[in-house]
Amino acid sequence: MADGQSIKVLGISGSLRRGSFNSAALRAAQELAPAGMAVEIYQGLRDIPPYDDDLRQGQGFPTPAADLRARIKAADALLIVTPEYNYSVPGVLKNAIDWASRPPEQPFDGKPIAIMGASPGALGTARAQYHLRQIFVFLNGMVLNRPEVMIAQAGGRFDAEGRLTDAKTREFVGALLVALKEWTERLRR
Ligand SMILES: Cc1cc2nc3c(=O)[nH]c(=O)nc-3n(C[C@H](O)[C@H](O)[C@H](O)COP(=O)(O)O)c2cc1C
Numbered sequence: 559m560a561d562g563q564s565i566k567v568l569g570i571s572g573s574l575r576r577g578s579f580n581s582a583a584l585r586a587a588q589e590l591a592p593a594g595m596a597v598e599i600y601q602g603l604r605d606i607p608p609y610d611d612d613l614r615q616g617q618g619f620p621t622p623a624a625d626l627r628a629r630i631k632a633a634d635a636l637l638i639v640t641p642e643y644n645y646s647v648p649g650v651l652k653n654a655i656d657w658a659s660r661p662p663e664q665p666f667d668g669k670p671i672a673i674m675g676a677s678p679g680a681l682g683t684a685r686a687q688y689h690l691r692q693i694f695v696f697l698n699g700m701v702l703n704r705p706e707v708m709i710a711q712a713g714g715r716f717d718a719e720g721r722l723t724d725a726k727t728r729e730f731v732g733a734l735l736v737a738l739k740e741w742t743e744r745l746r747r
Pocket residue numbers: 573574575577578579580581641642643644645646676677678679680681682683
């Protein structure tokens with residue numbers, strides 16, 4: 559991000575499901591990004607193999623994992639949209655983070671990160687989000703504290719085409735992106 563250039567955000571949804579609320583929330587974030595910010599949606603989660611340290615040590619990073627690492631490195635900031643599975647982060651998302659996190663030059667170090675999530679339940683992925691924050695303590699990701707965007711009862715907030723229709727939720731998502739922009743600029747100074 560050189561002065562005057564748009565902030566590049568890599569958006570990662572932790573769901574592989576076609577009708578995913580979290581992927582839908584990420585698409586809404588892409589639309590709601592403020593001027594001076596562009597959100598690219600990561601599409602490679604399904605291609606990342608199960609983590610195997612023998613593979614990494616023997617043959618190096620598999621191409622999908624190397625690609626994810628390069629995308630994270632190239633991004634000015636990350637937006638991670640996580641479902642909640644059994645009170646935590648889905649395995650596919652954790653697996654991708656595990657691959658990306660291995661040396662050399664682990665790409666989360668110092669990276670501005672915003673987190674949000676959507677669930678049909680009442681807590682809107684709160685527990686998964688706090689686990690994700692804990693993961694980034696170890697990886698020294700610079701996770702934005704506030705606003706926290708926990709989209710509860712998601713079934714009523716998206717239409718059948720996966721568009722985020724709830725006005726209040728759109729406002730929250732927009733506010734998160736504005737805060738991520740300021741956070742990214744602040745960390746650059
Ligand atoms: C294995 C599994 C575990 C789940 N555990 C939780 C949970 O702990 N809390 C919660 O609110 N929803 C839970 N759910 C429901 C998910 O929030 C729901 O399936 C949601 O739609 C997943 O996100 P997506 O729409 O982006 O795929 C679980 C779903 C699955 C498949």
